[in-house]
Amino acid sequence: MGDSHSGPIPALDKADRSELLRALESSLGSSFSSDPLLPNPNPLIIVISGPSGVGKDAVINKLREAREGLHFVVTATSRAKRAGEVDGKDYYFVTKEEFLSMVERDELLEYALVYGDYKGIPKQQIRDFMGKGFDIVLRVDIQGAQTLRRILGKSAVFIFVVAENEMTMVERLIDRKTESVESLLVRIATAREEVKHVNKFDYVVVNAKGKLENAVKLVDSIIDAEKAKVWQRNAVI
Ligand SMILES: Nc1ncnc2c1ncn2[C@@H]1O[C@H](COP(=O)(O)OP(=O)(O)OP(=O)(O)O)[C@@H](O)[C@H]1O
Secondary structure (H helix, E strand, O other), rough: OOOOOOOOOOOOOOOOOOHHHHHHHHOOOOOOOOOOOOOOOOOOOEEEEEOOOHHHHHHHHHHHOOOOOOEEEEEEEEEOOOOOEEEEEOEOOOHHHHHHHHOOOOEEEEEEEEEEEEEEEEEHHHHHHHHHOEEEEOOOOOHHHHHHHHHHHHOOEEEEEEOOOOOHHHHHHHOOOOHHHHHHHHHHHHHHHHHHHHOOOOEEOOOOOOOOOHHHHHHHHHHHHHHHHOOOOOOOO
């Protein structure tokens, strides 16, 4: 502010706003800044987990439509592609050999053998998108969430998605028509154990039958609240 205003501050009802601003600045001895008062919130890593069939993918797919600025990490897997799945979008489909060489090159944040197939999270993808200011969404099973908690600690947000009851969860798995009877039995038995791990998460989201929108809204609000935290999480991969 070049022209110093040393005179009295004009009456609020007489002066126009810019005149008043200049007078206030001059009286305070410094100009008002339009820079943000506080730094932008840190990019978040949001881990979404829960037993098989609770609707993790359904929640994530809706969240994709509901919220901008999120990057949904594409997991690498050695499992066969299901009907309708697209390489590079749903998963990176690789052979077991390719997967193991990624492990050897330390390219994965976390990996595991799940129901006989490898699944892992490529580190570089997370770094790239966090660098661009995106919040990162990871979709992992409970085992993966536990490993990520060990690696990331409190630097990431962990959300546990559940169905409202066991019956609903099993019905969803049956209706999805992707599982054999054997795999259904394994998934159900595993889910019963997995629900006990909820206390290791930061938030729980109930995805009740026909209420997918509510579950998505809650996840959206959790992210908003996390972005508004005074003490920000600070994830480094
Ligand atoms: N709130 C809901 N109400 C009714 N059906 C739902 C709801 N949420 C998800 N579903 C349906 O339940 C089935 C299982 O959901 P989804 O595939 O998203 O589960 P998932 O947790 O990702 O399972 P997995 O871990 O086995 O991949 C899908 O057919 C999905 O459309």
